[in-house]
Amino acid sequence: MSRPKHDRWWILMLASLGLTAGGLVLIFWPSEDARVLGRAIGIVFAANGILLAISAFSVIRLGYDWAVLAFEAIWMLSLGLPLWIDPSGSATALASVTGAVLFLGSAIQVLLVAALKNELFGPDRELLEGMLGLVLGAAMLRYPTIGVRGVATLTGIWMLGSGVLVGITALVLAGFGNLPDYGSGVSKTA
Numbered sequence: 761m762s763r764p765k766h767d768r769w770w771i772l773m774l775a776s777l778g779l780t781a782g783g784l785v786l787i788f789w790p791s792e793d794a795r796v797l798g799r800a801i802g803i804v805f806a807a808n809g810i811l812l813a814i815s816a817f818s819v820i821r822l823g824y825d826w827a828v829l830a831f832e833a834i835w836m837l838s839l840g841l842p843l844w845i846d847p848s849g850s851a852t853a854l855a856s857v858t859g860a861v862l863f864l865g866s867a868i869q870v871l872l873v874a875a876l877k878n879e880l881f882g883p884d885r886e887l888l889e890g891m892l893g894l895v896l897g898a899a900m901l902r903y904p905t906i907g908v909r910g911v912a913t914l915t916g917i918w919m920l921g922s923g924v925l926v927g928i929t930a931l932v933l934a935g936f937g938n939l940p941d942y943g944s945g946v947s948k949t950a
Contacts, residue, residue, distance in 0.1 A: 768818040772930035775811040778804055779923030786916030790909050794854050797912055798847025801858065804919065805840030809833045828872050828886055835865040851908045858915055859900025866893025885925045892921045 782804035791797045812833035816826045839861040847854070870890035896914045900906065906914070 768815060769930045769933040771811050771815045771818065772926055772933065775808045775815070776923045776927030776930055778808055778811070779919045779926065781923075783916040783918070783920030783923055786912040786919065790912030790916070792908055794851045794908050794911075795847045795849050797908055798843045798854050801915055802840045802843030802845070802847060805836045806844050807840070809836030809838075809840055812836060828869065831869065831872055835861075835869070839865070851906075851911060852904045854908070855900045855904040855906055855911045858911060859897045859904065861897075862893045862915075862918060863897025863901060866890045866897055870894070885929050889922050889925050893918055 782800070786797075786800070791800065810833070812829055816829040816833055819826045819829065839858070843854075843857070867890070869886055873886040873890065896918045900911065900914055903910070
């Protein structure tokens with residue numbers, strides 16, 4: 761039995777492109793101003809949160825478990841909107857806030873994946889993204905004085921990694937690959 765294609769795969773691809781582009785910009789052209797950096801991170805995260813929310817609601821009708829995707833949307837919006845509206849002027853505060861939200865959001869994401877065994881994406885993407893967020897969030901919390909470039913680089917690495925993982929998922933949902941069936945061990949075509 762084949763899985764129905766996710767006809768709104770392009771929403772995830774837009775989220776992927778935004779995260780990937782934002783990550784590359786933060787890594788290679790970071791701002792020296794913490795307020796500008798905070799606002800840039802906020803805009804990319806908020807836009808990604810909106811796209812993930814739309815995607816979460818669109819998979820409900822397919823009968824897939826959408827809770828992890830909805831959590832990712834809420835998590836992105838909870839970080840993105842405050843940074844976009846009122847970014848901190850201090851690099852240390854930006855590192856602490858971004859690190860805390862990245863670490864806590866990733867920890868909850870990993871726990872949700874373990875508890876729900878998300879059948880839409882399989883656990884691999886969410887676990888990889890969650891582990892990356894845990895490591896980078898912990899680094900920002902441990903070393904909050906890393907400066908604006910450090911915050912930009914670590915956030916950029918997370919955005920780039922997440923963007924690539926979301927893009928792979930979008931391509932699989934569009935029919936360019938297989939979604940593994942983690943319940944029976946039999947691979948199903950997307």
